[in-house]
Amino acid sequence: MEETNTLMDRLYGYLHKKGLKQTKQRDLIARTFFSLNTHLKIEELLVEVQKKDPKVGYVTVYRALKLLKESGLAHQRHFGEGQSLFEPAGGGHHDHMICIKCGNITEFEDEVIERRQEEVAKKIGFKIVSHRHEIYGACPKCQEE
Amino acid sequence: MEETNTLMDRLYGYLHKKGLKQTKQRDLIARTFFSLNTHLKIEELLVEVQKKDPKVGYVTVYRALKLLKESGLAHQRHFGEGQSLFEPAGGGHHDHMICIKCGNITEFEDEVIERRQEEVAKKIGFKIVSHRHEIYGACPKCQEE
């Protein structure tokens, strides 16, 4: 996968810059994460990783994701309650629509909302650093039933 | 406080309807919560409640807030990480701006964003049940320094 290799290179660059090491576990975890290219719980990624190497433990996946987050290559999301999800930080900014029935997550981006939000903040003199906008409801598939 | 009494009446109505009991602890907790009228962690509300009655425990505050939530008189929010916050559900819907320096929370509501969000969802056939829109950054006061 093309994209995965680019992201791996970025990871190697970060590791080198920080004096950290390249290990086979980290390599496997990051590669798996990037190629799945979706929103995953730590446990879910662990399962995928263990298909390749059953000896890798939860903590190693946990730490690898933490590292990816620090390096800017992954985002950690906290939808609703429960475990957090990680997603590769490939494209630009986007927000999320979460199906409360099947759990499916759709990304969206809307220029009008983004701009309007800037205006709302400016009006009260608030300086935006980040934001999250999540829409919960039923995806098309789950409305059929 | 006028508003507090109205909310207390709504609570009593709910309790009666559900066959639940009116107790001095619940009364104190709800009254304190409504009169503070802000975003509070369970622990924070506990501290306030204990100023009046030191014997009230964490679990009782926890359960009282759960009840207020079920009755629609409080909303539970999960900003960032850590503990959740509860706020009285007095007014209508609103979203939040959170200062990442001082923790101050400002509410906002914008018709343009609300409407636009409906359109975005409609476009992909997603049926909105709820949403949350949080803006993180620096409040006016924290930008001065």
Place this chain on the structure above:
DNA sequence: TCCTAATTGAAAGTTAATTTCAAATATCAT
């Protein structure tokens, strides 16, 4: 007042995240 179901509070249990630590491993300098 009495009876019964609801409530309280302390302690125990749960869930997800995080830290600790000894053994293993990667990288740097020979």
Place this chain on the structure above:
DNA sequence: ATGATATTTGAAATTAACTTTCAATTAGGA
């Protein structure tokens, strides 16, 4: 290639926030 050394790994222990359990207490209708 070899050795020295700092990093990494994985299991187990710890933490943090929330939730449940259970015996004793209390509210409120009969």
